[in-house]
Amino acid sequence: AKFIVGLTGGIGSGKTTVANLFAELGITLVDADIVAREVVAKGSEGLTRIIEHFGADVCQIDGSLNRIALREIIFNQPHQRDWLNNLLHPMIRNTMLKQVQQADSAYVIMVVPLLFENGLDKLVNTTLVVDVDPKLQISRTSERDKVASTQVEQIILSQMPRDQRLSKADDIIDNQGQLNALRSKVASLHHKYLELAKTPN
Ligand code: ATP
Numbered sequence: 001a002k003f004i005v006g007l008t009g010g011i012g013s014g015k016t017t018v019a020n021l022f023a024e025l026g027i028t029l030v031d032a033d034i035v036a037r038e039v040v041a042k043g044s045e046g047l048t049r050i051i052e053h054f055g056a057d058v059c060q061i062d063g064s065l066n067r068i069a070l071r072e073i074i075f076n077q078p079h080q081r082d083w084l085n086n087l088l089h090p091m092i093r094n095t096m097l098k099q100v101q102q103a104d105s106a107y108v109i110m111v112v113p114l115l116f117e118n119g120l121d122k123l124v125n126t127t128l129v130v131d132v133d134p135k136l137q138i139s140r141t142s143e144r145d146k147v148a149s150t151q152v153e154q155i156i157l158s159q160m161p162r163d164q165r166l167s168k169a170d171d172i173i174d175n176q177g178q179l180n181a182l183r184s185k186v187a188s189l190h191h192k193y194l195e196l197a198k199t200p201n
Helices: 015-024 032-038 045-054 067-075 078-102 134-145 149-158 162-168 179-198
Strands: 004-008 028-031 108-111 126-131 171-174
Touching: 004 015, 015 028, 015 108, 015 126, 015 179, 028 032, 028 078, 032 078, 032 108, 045 067, 045 078, 067 078, 078 108, 126 162, 126 179, 134 149, 171 179
Parallel strands: 004 108, 004 126, 028 108, 126 171
Antiparallel strands: none
16 A cells, blocks of 8 residues: 655645645645545536536536535535535545555655544544644735635634644644745655655555
8 A cells, every 4th residue: 555644734834835845756646625626527426416416506507516606505504515525525535545546656645734624634644734823824825815814814713723733743844934944844754754655554
């Protein structure tokens, strides 16, 4: 079985940035956000099931998912949200594991924003948390997305508290500094993971 590193961190902490540095070292990435879109892509089994359940209103003219309509339906209906999660979570999980097995790098980085919240840490061999303080999460995210800082604050509050996330981490990568500092931290973790991937688990 492939050695899997679960990469997580709060909004705007730098997960994508860190993941791309591992990719530069030749490591395959499996990204939960990308897989979550794949399982409801046009013509997918996931989208077919969603349309059967919620009706054609959640489908756009071009056959793709109407995310806004779906979000409105589940917003005030917890049982519908649960139905959707029960459909999609196993599909996302299985698709990610399939991508892991197809990877040909020495180990795989699984990028999962809600790794601990959704219990996906059970799928991985070791966890890596990207950490910055909330002030930096807010400034970097609002700059990147051109959104108000209050909106980022809301999302931070909906995620696992920083200290709790850090206490669950096998490794922590501090991303308060410059990109160059990050690059050398990634390089040393890469060597650690190459060694761990060699030992049978
Ligand atoms: P999300 O949770 O929203 O998916 P993320 O954790 O993937 O975010 P990134 O998109 O990698 O975070 O980083 C957030 C923003 O901060 C980006 O615009 C990125 O370019 C910038 N950034 C990341 N690391 C640094 C750094 N060390 N120095 C300066 N800017 C950085």
